[in-house]
Amino acid sequence: MALQSLDIVRRSATTTAPPGVREAYTGTVAKLIDTTKCIGCKACQVACMEWNDLRDEIGSNVGVYDNPGDLSGESWTVMRFTEYENPKGDLEWLIRKDGCMHCADPGCLKACPAPGAIVQYSNGIVDFHEENCIGCGYCITGCPFDIPRISKRDHKAYKCTLCSDRVAVGLEPACIKACPTGALVFGTKEDMQQHAAERVEDLKSRGFERAGLYDPPGVGGTHVMYVLHHADQPQLYAGLAADPHISSLVGLWKGASKPIALAAMAFTALAGFFHFVRVGRNEIDERDEAAARQALEAAPPHNAPPGPGAPPILNSPHNPNPDKRP
Amino acid sequence: MSDTERRAILERYSSGERTNHWLIALGFVLAALSGLALFHPALFWLATLFGGGPWTRILHPFIGLFMMVVFLPLAASVWGDNRMQAADWQWLRHLQDVVNNREEHLPEVGRYNAGQKLLFFVIGACLAGLLLSGLVIWRAYFSLYFSIGVIRLASVVHSVCAFVLICAILLHIYAAIWVKGSLHAMLRGTVTPGWAWKHHRAWFRQISHAAHPRTRPD
Numbered sequence: 001m002a003l004q005s006l007d008i009v010r011r012s013a014t015t016t017a018p019p020g021v022r023e024a025y026t027g028t029v030a031k032l033i034d035t036t037k038c039i040g041c042k043a044c045q046v047a048c049m050e051w052n053d054l055r056d057e058i059g060s061n062v063g064v065y066d067n068p069g070d071l072s073g074e075s076w077t078v079m080r081f082t083e084y085e086n087p088k089g090d091l092e093w094l095i096r097k098d099g100c101m102h103c104a105d106p107g108c109l110k111a112c113p114a115p116g117a118i119v120q121y122s123n124g125i126v127d128f129h130e131e132n133c134i135g136c137g138y139c140i141t142g143c144p145f146d147i148p149r150i151s152k153r154d155h156k157a158y159k160c161t162l163c164s165d166r167v168a169v170g171l172e173p174a175c176i177k178a179c180p181t182g183a184l185v186f187g188t189k190e191d192m193q194q195h196a197a198e199r200v201e202d203l204k205s206r207g208f209e210r211a212g213l214y215d216p217p218g219v220g221g222t223h224v225m226y227v228l229h230h231a232d233q234p235q236l237y238a239g240l241a242a243d244p245h246i247s248s249l250v251g252l253w254k255g256a257s258k259p260i261a262l263a264a265m266a267f268t269a270l271a272g273f274f275h276f277v278r279v280g281r282n283e284i285d286e287r288d289e290a291a292a293r294q295a296l297e298a299a300p301p302h303n304a305p306p307g308p309g310a311p312p313i314l315n316s317p318h319n320p321n322p323d324k325r326p
Numbered sequence: 327m328s329d330t331e332r333r334a335i336l337e338r339y340s341s342g343e344r345t346n347h348w349l350i351a352l353g354f355v356l357a358a359l360s361g362l363a364l365f366h367p368a369l370f371w372l373a374t375l376f377g378g379g380p381w382t383r384i385l386h387p388f389i390g391l392f393m394m395v396v397f398l399p400l401a402a403s404v405w406g407d408n409r410m411q412a413a414d415w416q417w418l419r420h421l422q423d424v425v426n427n428r429e430e431h432l433p434e435v436g437r438y439n440a441g442q443k444l445l446f447f448v449i450g451a452c453l454a455g456l457l458l459s460g461l462v463i464w465r466a467y468f469s470l471y472f473s474i475g476v477i478r479l480a481s482v483v484h485s486v487c488a489f490v491l492i493c494a495i496l497l498h499i500y501a502a503i504w505v506k507g508s509l510h511a512m513l514r515g516t517v518t519p520g521w522a523w524k525h526h527r528a529w530f531r532q533i534s535h536a537a538h539p540r541t542r543p544d
């Protein structure tokens with residue numbers, strides 16, 4: 001989603017400061033997903049399709065309520081259903097709205113090699129600018145939450161924009177508007193944390209002692225947060241990462257090693273140049289030719305064409321047919 | 327035929343080998359330039375050479391495969407001449423003399439010197455690494471068969487192999503400029519007897535069937 005009206009704090013594959021004089025003085029934004037209130041109606045999925053004009057291919061039932069079965073270039077949010085049998089033997093239906101978490105420290109942006117294909121606005125939203133995307137999929141490699149998808153239609157990467165276009169003009173994301181139970185709320189991150197704290201307190205008073213807010217510090221916190229009944233076991237919610245962070249392999253791949261490697265390549269080329277300047281070329285002179293001639297006369301090559309003045313063209317294991325030489 | 331050409335010449339590379347070598351060189355330059363475009367933002371402008379970012383992303387793996395395919399026949403033909411021998415390790419111990427153009431102190435060199443042999447193996451190893459990791463990170467066709475951990479590892483392996491290969495080839499290119507006559511050998515196929523005598527004496531003796539006086543223990 002391309003947009004000029006928001007301010008950029010980070011821009012993929014860009015080594016100079018992005019335009020960011022205006023700051024989010026009123027605080028960054030966040031979406032709070034209260035899994036304890038979600039009834040799995042998928043109104044948010046529909047609202048997302050509608051607002052973003054997305055129509056995924058009609059798939060087939062994969063045996064669970066998840067529909068579609070996974071995120072795709074045309075499905076930016078998916079409800080993931082988990083049937084969990086708690087220690088008391090009761091069934092709990094855990095429903096998590098999956099989609100981009102809008103990490104404060106976004107692995108997708110750090111991995112992206114295309115300048116400006118991924119930006120992070122000062123309000124916290126991480127947005128893909130598909131017109132700059134080259135379709136390499138590095139963002140998928142970098143994301144700790146397995147979110148971005150390359151569309152089969154245009155080979156560009158897509159994911160939830162947090163409705164950056166709506167937020168830019170003071171509206172809340174489409175999914176928030178559609179949610180009938182108030183499981184989805186949107187506001188400043190601070191307000192959302194406060195609201196979550198109230199929710200967690202309420203849940204604790206109702207027997208969910210481990211209820212809590214999911215705002216993982218490993219990625220610097222996120223601008224999409226969850227209220228979980230079992231905050232001590234996020235994995236229960238369709239494999240939500242317990243301690244997400246940018247993989248150390250991605251750090252190695254995209255970190256300081258890159259400029260160091262560039263410098264080392266430049267140094268290798270320069271080393272050659274300065275060897276040339278200081279030591280110079282390794283040339284043969286008349287003495288070498290004379291010595292070689294002497295050796296040749298001492299033991300003439302067999303196969304050499306006879307006759308005075310004819311060049312002794314030599315047989316070599318790599319030229320079985322020396323007569324072909326000029 | 328000019329006077330210099332009328333002088334004795336030795337064939338070092340056949341036209342087939344030369345064609346093969348320059349096809350690899352072409353593949354390497356294109357693969358390296360298109361890969362480097364994605365390697366670091368400072369080099370993203372290289373993507374322009376290939377028609378922009380998406381085309382660079384599309385073309386690079388095919389160019390890489392091309393290089394891999396044309397490398398195989400050359401590898402097969404020079405494999406035997408590139409086995410490290412005792413004299414090669416001795417040659418390497420004299421690296422100081424090598425870089426200072428003092429060949430008098432070196433053991434006699436066969437068709438390839440130890441530096442060329444090591445380069446050959448470094449290139450071979452890097453290309454194998456690039457091929458395997460390149461397939462894993464090839465989003466359009468193959469990444470879906472691998473777990474995210476393997477893809478991340480392959481991304482690192484691909485970058486490291488590309489880096490080592492590029493450095494090795496830079497040295498290789500400089501060596502061709504440095505040792506006068508080498509470039510001609512690969513362009514036109516021939517060297518003078520003096521060149522072979524100075525730089526690859528054991529090879530010179532072998533192909534000239536000259537007596538093989540051992541003046542030095544290997």
Ligand code: HEM
Pocket residue numbers: 113136354357358360361362364365382383384385386387388389390391393394456457458459460461463464465481484485487488489491492
């Ligand atoms: C079998 C051969 C090869 C295959 C299949 C392959 C495949 C790939 C793929 C899929 C990418 C990701 C970008 C894209 O989707 O286009 C890539 C990146 C890259 N490739 Fe290759 N490649 C091969 C050979 C080479 C060679 C010979 C070089 C030469 C130096 C090279 C250097 C690079 C570099 C520098 C990158 C960027 C790495 C990074 O982003 O850190 N590749 N390659």
Ligand code: SF4
Pocket residue numbers: 099100101102103105106107108109126142143144145146147148159
């Ligand atoms: S969840 Fe993944 S795609 Fe979304 S901002 Fe974080 S790293 Fe990027």
Ligand code: SF4
Pocket residue numbers: 012111112113114117118128132133134135136137138139140148156157
């Ligand atoms: S596919 Fe992802 S990493 Fe690659 S250019 Fe597009 S947004 Fe960037």
